[in-house]
Amino acid sequence: MDRSAYVVKAFPDGKDRWKEFQEQGIIAVGWPDLGDVSGKNRDEIKELLCNKYGLEGQSLGSAISQFYSFYDEISEGDCVIVPHKDVVIIGVVEKYYIYDSSVTNEGYPHQRKISWKVKIPQNTLSLELSKKLRIPRTIINASDYVGEVENLIEKFQLL
Numbered sequence: 551m552d553r554s555a556y557v558v559k560a561f562p563d564g565k566d567r568w569k570e571f572q573e574q575g576i577i578a579v580g581w582p583d584l585g586d587v588s589g590k591n592r593d594e595i596k597e598l599l600c601n602k603y604g605l606e607g608q609s610l611g612s613a614i615s616q617f618y619s620f621y622d623e624i625s626e627g628d629c630v631i632v633p634h635k636d637v638v639i640i641g642v643v644e645k646y647y648i649y650d651s652s653v654t655n656e657g658y659p660h661q662r663k664i665s666w667k668v669k670i671p672q673n674t675l676s677l678e679l680s681k682k683l684r685i686p687r688t689i690i691n692a693s694d695y696v697g698e699v700e701n702l703i704e705k706f707q708l709l
Contacts (some may be wrong), residue, residue: 555629555699557690563657568634578658586649619689629699633683641666668706
């Protein structure tokens with residue numbers, strides 16, 4: 551199977567959701583005021599970001615890039631790496647985009663279901679993959695390291 555890998559930070563809407571990600575088997579992003587975007591295309595979501603959050607220019611470009619990566623590019627079967635302090639959890643995407651209105655006020659209604667496979671120290675990762683964790687973005691494509699991620703899952707699977 552052709553897989554991709556993504557680093558996803560656990561801070562939707564600026565709040566630490568590491569615990570929720572693990573316990574609920576999810577990854578999530580903020581932008582709760584967008585509402586349910588199921589079935590919307592990139593331009594429609596971009597317009598919502600502009601209207602609901604007043605974004606424009608580079609800020610709008612960055613926001614739509616991040617949100618649309620989460621919404622449309624991450625696919626079932628892809629690997630996700632979620633760093634927190636000195637550990638990472640690695641899992642596999644199980645479901646396409648889900649909008650959970652019950653946590654809109656909590657700031658993380660845009661979700662993907664994840665089957666968590668391993669929880670390991672960050673220093674277990676290669677230096678190159680570790681550098682990806684420090685990029686100041688919510689979603690980072692790490693597909694160049696999908697082989698390494700798959701090997702880590704196979705070697706350390708414990709969840």
